[in-house]
Amino acid sequence: AEKMLRSSDTHPDGYPTVEAVKYMGKLLDERTKGRLGIEVFHSAQLGEEKDTIEQTQFGVIDLNRVSLGPFNNIVPETQIPSLPYIFRSVEHMHHVMDGPIGDEILAAFSDHDLIGLAFYDGGSRSFYNSQHPIKSMDDLKGMKFRVMQSDMFVDMVSALGANATPMPYGEVYSSIQTGVIDGAENNWPSYDSSGHYEVAKYYTLDQHLIVPEVLVMSKKTWDGLSEEDQKIVRQAAKDSVPYMRDLWEKQEKASEAKIEAAGVKVITDIDKQPFIDAMKPVYDKYVTSDKLKDMVKRIQETK
Amino acid sequence: MELWILFGSFVFLLLIGTPVAFCLGVSSFATILYLGLPPVVVFQRLNSGVSVFALMAIPFFIFAGDLMVRGDIARRLVALAGSLVGHLRGGLGQVNILASVLFGGVSGSAAADASAVGGLMVPQMKARGYDVDYAVNITVVGSIIALMIPPSHNMIIYSISAGGKISIADLFTAGIIPGFILAVSLMVAAWFVARRRGYPTEAFPGWGAMGGLFLNAVPGLILIAIIFGGVRSGIFTASESSNIAVVYALLVTALVYRTMGWEDFKEATFAAVRTTAMVLMVIGCAASFGWLLAFLRVPVMMVSLLQGVSDNPLVILLLLNVVLLILGTFMDMSPLIVITTPIFLPVATAFGVDPVHFGVILILNLGIGLCTPPVGAVLFVGCAVGRIPIWQAMRTIWPFYGAAVMALMLVTYIPALSLWLPSLFH
Amino acid sequence: MQNTMKSLAQLTSLLARIALWIAGIGLILMTVFIAAQVFWRYILNSSLIWSEPASVMIMGWFIFLGAAVGIREGYHLSFDIVLYLLPERGKKVLHSISDAVVAAFGLGMIYYGGELAKKTMHNAIPSLGISGAWDFIPIIAGGVLVVIFCVERILRRAAGLSTARFGETELED
Numbered sequence: 001a002e003k004m005l006r007s008s009d010t011h012p013d014g015y016p017t018v019e020a021v022k023y024m025g026k027l028l029d030e031r032t033k034g035r036l037g038i039e040v041f042h043s044a045q046l047g048e049e050k051d052t053i054e055q056t057q058f059g060v061i062d063l064n065r066v067s068l069g070p071f072n073n074i075v076p077e078t079q080i081p082s083l084p085y086i087f088r089s090v091e092h093m094h095h096v097m098d099g100p101i102g103d104e105i106l107a108a109f110s111d112h113d114l115i116g117l118a119f120y121d122g123g124s125r126s127f128y129n130s131q132h133p134i135k136s137m138d139d140l141k142g143m144k145f146r147v148m149q150s151d152m153f154v155d156m157v158s159a160l161g162a163n164a165t166p167m168p169y170g171e172v173y174s175s176i177q178t179g180v181i182d183g184a185e186n187n188w189p190s191y192d193s194s195g196h197y198e199v200a201k202y203y204t205l206d207q208h209l210i211v212p213e214v215l216v217m218s219k220k221t222w223d224g225l226s227e228e229d230q231k232i233v234r235q236a237a238k239d240s241v242p243y244m245r246d247l248w249e250k251q252e253k254a255s256e257a258k259i260e261a262a263g264v265k266v267i268t269d270i271d272k273q274p275f276i277d278a279m280k281p282v283y284d285k286y287v288t289s290d291k292l293k294d295m296v297k298r299i300q301e302t303k
Numbered sequence: 304m305e306l307w308i309l310f311g312s313f314v315f316l317l318l319i320g321t322p323v324a325f326c327l328g329v330s331s332f333a334t335i336l337y338l339g340l341p342p343v344v345v346f347q348r349l350n351s352g353v354s355v356f357a358l359m360a361i362p363f364f365i366f367a368g369d370l371m372v373r374g375d376i377a378r379r380l381v382a383l384a385g386s387l388v389g390h391l392r393g394g395l396g397q398v399n400i401l402a403s404v405l406f407g408g409v410s411g412s413a414a415a416d417a418s419a420v421g422g423l424m425v426p427q428m429k430a431r432g433y434d435v436d437y438a439v440n441i442t443v444v445g446s447i448i449a450l451m452i453p454p455s456h457n458m459i460i461y462s463i464s465a466g467g468k469i470s471i472a473d474l475f476t477a478g479i480i481p482g483f484i485l486a487v488s489l490m491v492a493a494w495f496v497a498r499r500r501g502y503p504t505e506a507f508p509g510w511g512a513m514g515g516l517f518l519n520a521v522p523g524l525i526l527i528a529i530i531f532g533g534v535r536s537g538i539f540t541a542s543e544s545s546n547i548a549v550v551y552a553l554l555v556t557a558l559v560y561r562t563m564g565w566e567d568f569k570e571a572t573f574a575a576v577r578t579t580a581m582v583l584m585v586i587g588c589a590a591s592f593g594w595l596l597a598f599l600r601v602p603v604m605m606v607s608l609l610q611g612v613s614d615n616p617l618v619i620l621l622l623l624n625v626v627l628l629i630l631g632t633f634m635d636m637s638p639l640i641v642i643t644t645p646i647f648l649p650v651a652t653a654f655g656v657d658p659v660h661f662g663v664i665l666i667l668n669l670g671i672g673l674c675t676p677p678v679g680a681v682l683f684v685g686c687a688v689g690r691i692p693i694w695q696a697m698r699t700i701w702p703f704y705g706a707a708v709m710a711l712m713l714v715t716y717i718p719a720l721s722l723w724l725p726s727l728f729h
Numbered sequence: 730m731q732n733t734m735k736s737l738a739q740l741t742s743l744l745a746r747i748a749l750w751i752a753g754i755g756l757i758l759m760t761v762f763i764a765a766q767v768f769w770r771y772i773l774n775s776s777l778i779w780s781e782p783a784s785v786m787i788m789g790w791f792i793f794l795g796a797a798v799g800i801r802e803g804y805h806l807s808f809d810i811v812l813y814l815l816p817e818r819g820k821k822v823l824h825s826i827s828d829a830v831v832a833a834f835g836l837g838m839i840y841y842g843g844e845l846a847k848k849t850m851h852n853a854i855p856s857l858g859i860s861g862a863w864d865f866i867p868i869i870a871g872g873v874l875v876v877i878f879c880v881e882r883i884l885r886r887a888a889g890l891s892t893a894r895f896g897e898t899e900l901e902d
């Protein structure tokens with residue numbers, strides 16, 4: 001295409017989000033008759049998420065696929081889909097984020113030099129550990145879990161009675177292996193690709209977080225597009241979502257099958273209600289304004 | 304044109320004697336201005352390049368080294384080592400390499416290891432009549448061993464960059480034999496250089512005297528046991544063990560040996576600040592430079608150049624080595640692993656190279672890149688702890704590069720060296 | 730000229746001393762914070778979640794201040810082998826060009842560090858709760874010192890006084 005938009009992603013080439021943005025680039029190329037295209041810089045080539053968000057705000061990067069976590073301190077609305085156990089299932093999350101609530105959150109980015117374009121799937125995160133199967137909250141007591149350096153993750157793990165240990169992702173494998181921590185939490189594909197299943201054999205499918213990821217555009221780039229092109233960009237982003245979800249589902253299934261074949265014990269017979277009840281202090285801390293409280297209520301009411 | 308500005312201004316500044324850190328920073332700044340992009344990104348990369356927790360092991364190990372040197376722990380340890388191997392030519396050079404093998408299990412970062420081993424060994428080797436450049440050269444090239452012997456964070460980064468299809472346990476095991484091959488070839492090089500320079504041998508002091516030296520060194524030996532044993536048994540991470548080294552060195556020198564006064568402590572602190580600020584400033588500015596290389600697609604261009612050249616797997620592997628060495632000269636290790644793995648691995652596997660084997664080749668290659676000018680974090684750490692200019696180290700480092708490159712060739716062309724050990728576990 | 734420079738140098742020397750002290754105290758604080766983290770993790774069996782981000786921020790302070798002082802004291806690594814071939818005058822000109830571009834970079838640290846601080850001022854840093862601008866104050870402060878010390882070097886050279894270089898001269902104030 002004539003003008004190649006630069007898009008950043010921390011995931012490696014071939015990952016569903018990377019492929020979805022490439023697909024969006026293909027759509028753009030077709031629909032603008034070669035005026036616009038997308039070049040994806042995958043594998044965090046341009047920096048980690050926090051840094052690439054700033055780069056997008058300054059207009060160095062045109063597009064950015066990021067998780068909601070780094071936005072929690074910038075765009076308050078993004079905290080809501082990041083709350084533990086807010087979504088009952090992946091379908092529930094899709095219904096909410098594809099509807100008016102999702103649009104509301106996307107619109108909130110525009111106060112921060114960004115244009116929210118679409119939500120992608122980030123999978124559902126569950127706990128895994130090297131010690132024993134976790135079926136109830138008692139089993140979690142006193143265990144050490146690695147979390148991201150995020151207040152909400154720390155509070156969530158503490159509320160469950162376990163110990164949150166913030167630690168860089170790359171150190172987790174050795175730390176589980178050597179017993180510095182007991183486990184961590186993540187989705188199927190990351191549990192697989194990080195190799196953590198080699199050292200932490202118990203995966204408890206509690207799905208505490210089903211957090212979508214977001215595709216944003218720099219407001220600088222957006223303002224430089226004609227109104228017609230803006231429409232095309234928005235539509236192409238929306239059209240890349242089903243493509244992404246399809247790839248994601250395939251990848252999730254493949255990882256699940258591989259991990260189960262490797263002898264990992266998957267625990268599914270858990271009563272989630274006590275876990276959900278334990279989250280009250282977390283909700284009290286993060287859902288403070290009436291606007292956010294109302295959003296939580298509307299999400300819970302969404303079928 | 305952008306690339307001409309980037310590399311041109313870099314080389315020009317290097318030649319007129321601008322500090323290496325600022326050569327990297329200023330040339331990135333100039334290139335961004337030329338591209339018409341917001342220059343803020345250069346300073347953001349600089350800031351995030353140094354705001355990395357894993358880098359903290361560098362100031363701590365350097366600080367611990369300075370404390371050990373000023374507080375006499377280092378002299379006593381090396382006196383013991385010297386009595387054991389002093390009758391061999393270049394004995395302390397061998398001790399230095401052995402220390403890298405031991406610390407190889409500790410930090411997983413070549414720069415941190417160079418600061419740990421160099422901070423301890425370089426001043427002591429100097430005091431015992433070795434040339435500083437010899438001590439620095441051994442420390443610098445020896446620290447590549449650390450990347451090969453587990454645990455190695457870089458192997459994990461490689462596995463993740465490869466899409467997680469490679470077992471980390473296999474990678475860890477695969478690095479062990481290549482790590483020892485590198486150690487042995489460096490020891491041979493160290494022996495030859497020592498003989499040519501006619502380093503003195505010391506008389507064996509007798510068992511009685513050695514007992515005394517041993518008792519004297521006990522607190523230092525305990526420190527090594529804590530660091531080495533702590534990380535090996537999984538009690539501490541690298542950053543934590545480097546911190547414990549500082550606290551312990553302070554306690555021993557202030558309370559047990561009573562060799563550390565306020566003035567010594569102050570000077571050790573300032574010395575550590577100077578050395579690490581300099582090294583980490585280079586690492587930060589290299590992050591800006593590396594960002595521009597990625598932005599301008601330099602690694603991708605180098606690969607497509609390479610892909611058209613030959614279809615002989617031996618030639619391809621050799622070319623891969625050359626390209627990685629060149630890239631490793633300008634960029635830091637982990638971003639390079641992340642960028643080059645998805646591009647190079649398919650090329651290598653298409654020619655029948657095992658992904659585990661390729662990981663070992665990749666990391667050894669990039670490790671050598673860390674020791675070569677103009678940009679090499681490990682080289683800078685070595686020169687900083689030895690307080691010698693880069694060119695002085697450069698003049699005499701060649702036998703050690705030779706040994707490392709020989710080890711690289713062995714590891715590249717004899718897959719069994721990497722793959723035999725992991726195969727025992729399958 | 731030399732005398733004015735010498736009294737000016739007393740001022741910059743004091744400034745460098747203060748920066749070095751702040752950096753040194755930073756290194757000690759980092760040591761204490763991480764030691765506390767180790768103590769909490771292994772002795773008290775719980776986690777200190779602020780120690781890591783706080784230490785990383787302090788590391789920024791001591792790197793940028795230490796790197797700036799390094800310009801004055803000349804402890805940055807450089808390749809000056811080519812310069813040995815040049816006559817004294819040419820060497821001086823090149824050194825001054827070098828100091829000028831480093832000063833320009835220092836101005837960049839101030840201006841763009843300020844822009845980043847402004848942008849992140851209203852975001853809280855995870856686990857610390859303080860303004861995101863704190864992440865960029867060190868680079869701004871370092872930039873100010875870089876500019877001051879570079880200008881000092883150029884003026885000293887013009888006045889015929891010595892400037893320090895790695896592995897060469899120690900600075901006499």
Ligand code: NA
Pocket residue numbers: 406407408409410411412449450451452453454455456
């Ligand atoms: Na290692």
Ligand code: NA
Pocket residue numbers: 631632633671672673674675676677678679
């Ligand atoms: Na290099």
